[in-house]
Amino acid sequence: MSSCERAPRRARHLAPPAVLLLLVGCAHTPPHPTPARAPPPAPASPTTVLPRNPPDVYQVPDAVPRDEPRSAFGNPPFYTVAGHRYAVLPSATGYVERGVASWYGTEFHGLRTSAGEPYDMFAMTAAHKTLPLPCYARVTNLSNGRSVVVRINDRGPFVANRIIDLSYSAAARLDMIRNGTAFVQVEVLTPAAPTLTASMPVSAPAAQAASIGVSSVPSVSVAPMSAPSPGAAPPGSPVGSTAPGAGEAPLAASAGETGTAAHVSTGPPAPGGSFYIQVGAYSNRENASAAALKLRAAGITNVLTLAPDAHQPLQRVRVGPIASVQQFDATIERLSALGFPNARLAQD
Numbered sequence: 001m002s003s004c005e006r007a008p009r010r011a012r013h014l015a016p017p018a019v020l021l022l023l024v025g026c027a028h029t030p031p032h033p034t035p036a037r038a039p040p041p042a043p044a045s046p047t048t049v050l051p052r053n054p055p056d057v058y059q060v061p062d063a064v065p066r067d068e069p070r071s072a073f074g075n076p077p078f079y080t081v082a083g084h085r086y087a088v089l090p091s092a093t094g095y096v097e098r099g100v101a102s103w104y105g106t107e108f109h110g111l112r113t114s115a116g117e118p119y120d121m122f123a124m125t126a127a128h129k130t131l132p133l134p135c136y137a138r139v140t141n142l143s144n145g146r147s148v149v150v151r152i153n154d155r156g157p158f159v160a161n162r163i164i165d166l167s168y169s170a171a172a173r174l175d176m177i178r179n180g181t182a183f184v185q186v187e188v189l190t191p192a193a194p195t196l197t198a199s200m201p202v203s204a205p206a207a208q209a210a211s212i213g214v215s216s217v218p219s220v221s222v223a224p225m226s227a228p229s230p231g232a233a234p235p236g237s238p239v240g241s242t243a244p245g246a247g248e249a250p251l252a253a254s255a256g257e258t259g260t261a262a263h264v265s266t267g268p269p270a271p272g273g274s275f276y277i278q279v280g281a282y283s284n285r286e287n288a289s290a291a292a293l294k295l296r297a298a299g300i301t302n303v304l305t306l307a308p309d310a311h312q313p314l315q316r317v318r319v320g321p322i323a324s325v326q327q328f329d330a331t332i333e334r335l336s337a338l339g340f341p342n343a344r345l346a347q348d
Helices: 017-026 168-173 285-297 325-337
Strands: 047-051 078-081 084-087 096-103 125-127 135-141 147-154 162-166 182-189 221-225 252-254 257-261 275-282 303-306 315-322 344-347
Touching (some): 096 168, 147 168, 162 168, 275 325, 285 315, 315 325
Antiparallel strands (some): 078 084, 135 147, 252 257, 275 344
């Protein structure tokens, strides 16, 4: 997703005046507001404004993990955005997640992040709903194997099925500017453990952490434009990824079956491969079979059941392969309506 997809802090700029007046009367202003716009129906080809003379992103260094105190801003115990409650995780250690990344750019450049720092779209930074601020993560584009290390100092994205919002430079390095979104793996790094090599549980919510409505994400057309100055935002307007702080309890393996965490293999993810949606992982074979039957009865035919193996002791039910973020969004919405709200991205 590009910056024009961010919501609710960022809705689209095409809203009619009447809708904007209604929002002014009803909106609750977050501690660090961001440019809020009402979300009209998505245009067929939204336009993302790019900087006219950006730096060579391949000369922008990755963020270097270092010990930092927890920020005094952006880390409340919990907060609510658009009726959805998020709780800041007590620790980022061991966090690994796969899902959809988006990015945000010029309209927030220089404005205040949730951690209280100016947003620099040309630095290696990112926004996340649940991780404590600040922290560091390696973000890998699962389609091409490219990766960057970012410093997470902001909150967002508050759009369904999006797990991280990247700066312009980070997104450009991952080759996701034009499409606006990409399937990624997010792996927290610490100075003591700069990379993870073993299989470990996904210790935070997957795609459903942003379950504030699902939106399809068409490819974006881009229009070069000079980046606005840091003071360009209207007084009192909200800033890029600036809701208070985020997080939820660890994700259970499946709806109706708790105590078994979903697992993902860490280490360098293989580029390419097929993408799937994991509906659930079950310790009981009958439960896995019942889930698969329910999906097929609803007309979902591309359902797979994976038997336990040496690395994964659970029965996994998946749908796929998934060809695009648009298909991912639509399928996640359908699965949620069928009673599978914890479905998440998986890869061969």
